[in-house]
Amino acid sequence: xxxxxGFFILIVASINFINISTAQSTQRSKEVGVRKVLGSxxxxxxxxxxxxxxxxxxxxxxxxxSMSFLILPYFNTLFDLELSIxxxxxxNFLIFILLVLVSVTLFAGSYPGVLLAELHLFWP
Numbered sequence: 001x002x003x004x005x006g007f008f009i010l011i012v013a014s015i016n017f018i019n020i021s022t023a024q025s026t027q028r029s030k031e032v033g034v035r036k037v038l039g040s041x042x043x044x045x046x047x048x049x050x051x052x053x054x055x056x057x058x059x060x061x062x063x064x065x066s067m068s069f070l071i072l073p074y075f076n077t078l079f080d081l082e083l084s085i086x087x088x089x090x091x092n093f094l095i096f097i098l099l100v101l102v103s104v105t106l107f108a109g110s111y112p113g114v115l116l117a118e119l120h121l122f123w124p
Contacts, residue, residue, distance in 0.1 A: 032117075068085070
């Protein structure tokens with residue numbers, strides 16, 4: 001049940017990121033135009049925006065993991081549990097987290113990346 005809720009929160013956060021990135025496309029149109037004039041190709045622009053999305057997602061993952069490490073003792077005390085962070089540090093879980101990071105990057109960054117790489121609305 002909690003995994004399903006977490007999955008839906010991740011989907012909503014990704015859609016929110018897409019909306020914010022798309023809304024900022026008007027502000028980034030000058031940058032995209034200058035890069036195109038200087039000879040950048042569409043795939044180079046797409047890779048740049050995907051890399052930016054990966055960096056933002058990676059920082060979000062690091063902040064979330066740090067908060068989990070810091071809050072877990074208080075959570076255990078509050079709910080009288082004995083949860084341990086050691087269960088989350090095994091190889092399978094870390095591979096799963098890496099796959100989620102890559103999936104979120106592809107999902108959240110693909111539309112804004114394509115939109116900004118193909119941007120013809122603001123530059124003739």
